[in-house]
Amino acid sequence: MEVAVIIFLSSGLFLGWSLGANDAANVFGTAVGTRMVRFSTAAFVCSAFVLLGAVLSGAGASHTLGKLGAINALAGSFMAAFSAAVTVYIMTRAGLPVSTSQAIVGAIIGWNLFSGFPTDTASLIKIVGTWIACPLLAGVLGVFLFKVTTVLVRWARFHIYRLDAYTRLGLIIAGAFGSYSLGANNIANVMGVFVSANPFTTFNVGDLFAFTGIQQLFLLGAIAIGVGVYTYSKKVMLTVGGGLFPLSPAGAWVVVVAHSIVLFMFASQGLEHALANAGLPTIPLVPVSSSQAVVGAVIGIGLLKGGRGIKWRVLANIASGWVTTPLVACLVCFVALFFLQNVFNQQVYRDASYVLSQPVVERLEADGIEVKALVRLKDKRFDTVRGFREALREHVVDLSEKAESKILSRAQISPVLIDNSKIWRLDNTSLTKGQVSAMWPLVGRKFDHLWMLDDALAGASEEWRSRPPTTVNKLFNRHLQGQRREVYGVFQIELSRPE
Amino acid sequence: MAGITLFSKTKELEAQTNEFCDKVAEGVLAFKLGVNRYLDGDFSAFDEKKQQVSALESRGDELRREIQRRLYLETLIPESRADVLELLENTDKILNACESAMWQFAIEKPVIANEFVSDFNSLIEAVVESVDALVMALRAFFRGSEAATDHMHKVIFYESEADTVSHRLMTAMFASDLELGHKNQLRHFVLHIDQIADTAEDVADHLAIFALKRAI
Numbered sequence: 001m002e003v004a005v006i007i008f009l010s011s012g013l014f015l016g017w018s019l020g021a022n023d024a025a026n027v028f029g030t031a032v033g034t035r036m037v038r039f040s041t042a043a044f045v046c047s048a049f050v051l052l053g054a055v056l057s058g059a060g061a062s063h064t065l066g067k068l069g070a071i072n073a074l075a076g077s078f079m080a081a082f083s084a085a086v087t088v089y090i091m092t093r094a095g096l097p098v099s100t101s102q103a104i105v106g107a108i109i110g111w112n113l114f115s116g117f118p119t120d121t122a123s124l125i126k127i128v129g130t131w132i133a134c135p136l137l138a139g140v141l142g143v144f145l146f147k148v149t150t151v152l153v154r155w156a157r158f159h160i161y162r163l164d165a166y167t168r169l170g171l172i173i174a175g176a177f178g179s180y181s182l183g184a185n186n187i188a189n190v191m192g193v194f195v196s197a198n199p200f201t202t203f204n205v206g207d208l209f210a211f212t213g214i215q216q217l218f219l220l221g222a223i224a225i226g227v228g229v230y231t232y233s234k235k236v237m238l239t240v241g242g243g244l245f246p247l248s249p250a251g252a253w254v255v256v257v258a259h260s261i262v263l264f265m266f267a268s269q270g271l272e273h274a275l276a277n278a279g280l281p282t283i284p285l286v287p288v289s290s291s292q293a294v295v296g297a298v299i300g301i302g303l304l305k306g307g308r309g310i311k312w313r314v315l316a317n318i319a320s321g322w323v324t325t326p327l328v329a330c331l332v333c334f335v336a337l338f339f340l341q342n343v344f345n346q347q348v349y350r351d352a353s354y355v356l357s358q359p360v361v362e363r364l365e366a367d368g369i370e371v372k373a374l375v376r377l378k379d380k381r382f383d384t385v386r387g388f389r390e391a392l393r394e395h396v397v398d399l400s401e402k403a404e405s406k407i408l409s410r411a412q413i414s415p416v417l418i419d420n421s422k423i424w425r426l427d428n429t430s431l432t433k434g435q436v437s438a439m440w441p442l443v444g445r446k447f448d449h450l451w452m453l454d455d456a457l458a459g460a461s462e463e464w465r466s467r468p469p470t471t472v473n474k475l476f477n478r479h480l481q482g483q484r485r486e487v488y489g490v491f492q493i494e495l496s497r498p499e
Numbered sequence: 500m501a502g503i504t505l506f507s508k509t510k511e512l513e514a515q516t517n518e519f520c521d522k523v524a525e526g527v528l529a530f531k532l533g534v535n536r537y538l539d540g541d542f543s544a545f546d547e548k549k550q551q552v553s554a555l556e557s558r559g560d561e562l563r564r565e566i567q568r569r570l571y572l573e574t575l576i577p578e579s580r581a582d583v584l585e586l587l588e589n590t591d592k593i594l595n596a597c598e599s600a601m602w603q604f605a606i607e608k609p610v611i612a613n614e615f616v617s618d619f620n621s622l623i624e625a626v627v628e629s630v631d632a633l634v635m636a637l638r639a640f641f642r643g644s645e646a647a648t649d650h651m652h653k654v655i656f657y658e659s660e661a662d663t664v665s666h667r668l669m670t671a672m673f674a675s676d677l678e679l680g681h682k683n684q685l686r687h688f689v690l691h692i693d694q695i696a697d698t699a700e701d702v703a704d705h706l707a708i709f710a711l712k713r714a715i
Contacts, residue, residue: 035577153643160583160641160713161516164576165509249578 005199008074011082013224016190018088019100020050020228023186025237026259026290027178030252031171032237036164039234045172046179046233047226053183053267054222055215060269060285062188062195062214063478068123069108070196075346076115076337080107080193083333091325098325099289100189102131106326108193110333115349116386118408121401130286131322134262135296142258142297143304149254167249174253178260183222185267188287191221202429202486212430212482251301258297263290269475276471292321353495354388354411355381355448363451364410369403370396381413414450416491418442429486434463439487450488457484512569516587516641519562520634523590526555527630527695530597531623534692537604538616549601556598563587582709589702590637593630596695603691609684612677618668622689625664626696629657633699633706640710647710654703661696665689 028042071077084103091098105127112119158166200213247255265271265283272282299315302308341348356377365371373396382388385408392399392407420443426436438461447453457464466480467473533548566587570580611619636650672685 035574154645157642157644159509159513159516160576160579160643161509161512162506163643165506 005074008078009194009199009220011078011085012191012194012221015081015085015088015100015104016221016224017228017232018085019186019190020047020225020230021232022088022092022228023100023182023290024050024179024225024229024233026294027182027256028171028175028233029237030247030249030255031175032234034249034252036168036249036252037171037175039237041172042175042237043229043233045176046229049176049179050183050225050229051219051222053180053185054187054218054225055183057180057184057268057270058187058191058218058222059214060272061185061267061287062192064123064127064284064286065104065108065188065192066195067120068105068127069112069117069119071108071111071193072196072350073347074194074197074199075340076111076348077193077197079336079340079348080104080111080333081190083107083110083336084189084329087325087329087332091321091328098321099291100186101287101289102321102325103329104189104193104287106329107333109326110330111337111349113330114334114337115351116384116389117349118389118401118405120405126284127286128322130266130284130288131292134266134288135292135299137265138258138262138293138296139300139303141261142254142300145254145258146251146301146304149250153250164249167253170253171249171256174256174260178256178263181260181263181267182290183225185263185287186290187218187221187225190225191217192287201489214482247298247301254301255294255297258300259290259293262293262296263288273472273475276474282471282474351384352388353381353383353413354385354408355379355413356407356411357448359452360411360449364407367406367410369406373397374407410449410451412450413448413495414488415446415448415493415495416450416453416488417446417493418444418453418491420444422490425490426487429483429490431483431486432463434461435483437461438464446493450484453487454484457487508569508573509575512566512575513641515562515566517638519559519566519587519590520638522555522559522562523594524631524634526552526559526594526597527627529555530601531627533601534604534623535620538611538619545604549605552594552598552601556594559591559594563591579709579713582705582712586637586640586702586706586709589698589705590633592698593633593695593702596691596698600688600691600695603688607684609688610681611685612675614675615668615672615685618664618671619689619692622661622664622668622692625657625661626692626699629654629661629696629699632657633703636703636706640706640713643713647706651703651707654699658696658700661693665693 024043024046028037028046031037032039032042071080081104084100084107087103087106088098088100091103105124109119109124111117153163194217195214198213198217200216202212266286266288269285272285275282295315337348340346356374357379361371361374361378364374376395377391380391382391388408388411389404392404396403418439423436423439423443426439438457441460442453442456445456447456454464458466464480464484466477469477529548529551533545533552536542536544536548567584570576570584576583632650632653636647636654639645639647639650668689669686672682672689675682677685
């Protein structure tokens, strides 16, 4: 791997480190602060399970971030992660509540604004809605679990020592679950921005399993989180455990469980799949703030106990964080990208070229897009996303965001040549044998747009066909999209661009 | 594996705490029987009970120290460790008081006139009842049971009963024809025995607060 890649990834690692130092304290803070669990035990369990969560189920939440804005150049990813990390640092120093989730979303929007790529409003609304839902849900869960635990403890009448032992064990198990959920949910914050510019490739361990490039990326992020846990979290844990709220060890257990369940709900593709199969509405997979989940649960319990001693200012601070954090990160990222591009001459985004050729217009018509207004732009080539979007707005009245995004994706020129000499590289991907053999008849063909390749593949084999976009099929389609991306990665050829 | 060790250690500690409670309950019972025998004039039986109370007191001390050592060394119940240790220490004082009262009987051999014997017996009865109620309150507290409060009420009831009897006894003693020195000696014994119920009440008062703290 090139040195530059490591340098660019470093900002993500920095963000991971700060996540490990701060957010691990939410999981084990009360346990270590009350001396119920030793720091060494907490640090080991936390690092191990963050790693498992990140590698095994980290993909779900990162997908949503990718939809919000797919940063396509390493230097851009570096700056987005760096801006988020700097924002977290500045706001922590200023004593303001901050979450990496909110910072990274702001940074991605900053990149979108700088590069001219559109921000997916639907994803943004989904993400912000989840931020508000997260502490509320944790509060409700906290109240429910607290009630159940109180009744159970009263009913079981454990000896004080046995209750202590059970609470310790419970705290470790809940902490492990919490760390797994934290890894699954928040790895997207740390490494999500690098997904579209991922420098790693898949490798297979025998026929057992494929270790995808994204998993390798997440593993690296998880290691950074682990380092953060070991090097810096002890101080934060002792502060959280001692100063947040006077909680009994059993109360602390309830808080950790409520926090973990909420983080898990917003990260688990398995849960999403199970809900979809049962015909229930699914929960969006979005990186949420673990601190806010903890505060939500603590306030829930506080309200249950009569509401005395709750610091309502904390609540007001959280709400203000929903606005200020993304704004600061967005601004920092925008300004920093400007410097990185113009002072350090780094490519912070890869601009895209667009053409509304005959097949593109036909395909758009088939998609149900009104193409009459597009005729004037036909066969005209645009070499910046900004230019193309401006032209679209000029010529198409009432251009909806959905239609714009469809036109952008269909018209983007990304030449792909199914090259005989490269086809062996497919062995190192997660593609099935059937999928690979379906590619052979396409050898030698060139596609100007990615969708053309998708259509050709779908025509060649059942295994390349997307299923109808229902919630049940979401996971399958997402996986298929990932496989298509692997194919693009292998066969994409340089786009000839005007000087 | 770690879980199994954790729970086996917990069980052992639980057993030790239970044994400590047993020793306190047995200690006051042996004390009662010993003083009863003394009042009956059966000094050899009294001596036997004195030995028994001493042995129980030593075992109580041993258990308390062992529990204390383990609670600190294994950093168990960090939230309520100080409370539990305070409870055990103060409860242990009851055994100490029983033992020292027995020794005083043995050393001073006070002469107790027949007219006071019945009240002495009543006083000891009230003291034993209060300590018994305290031991039950302790066991209920360790088990997280709400019954602890009921037992604590009983402790308070019997302590005030012990006060009433001791006042009556002292009034009667000082109204009698005994020598002033003799009166003073007997008063000292009455106060010492009554003090055991007072200690039980102090422990119960603390227990009431700890029980509130223990509710999650």
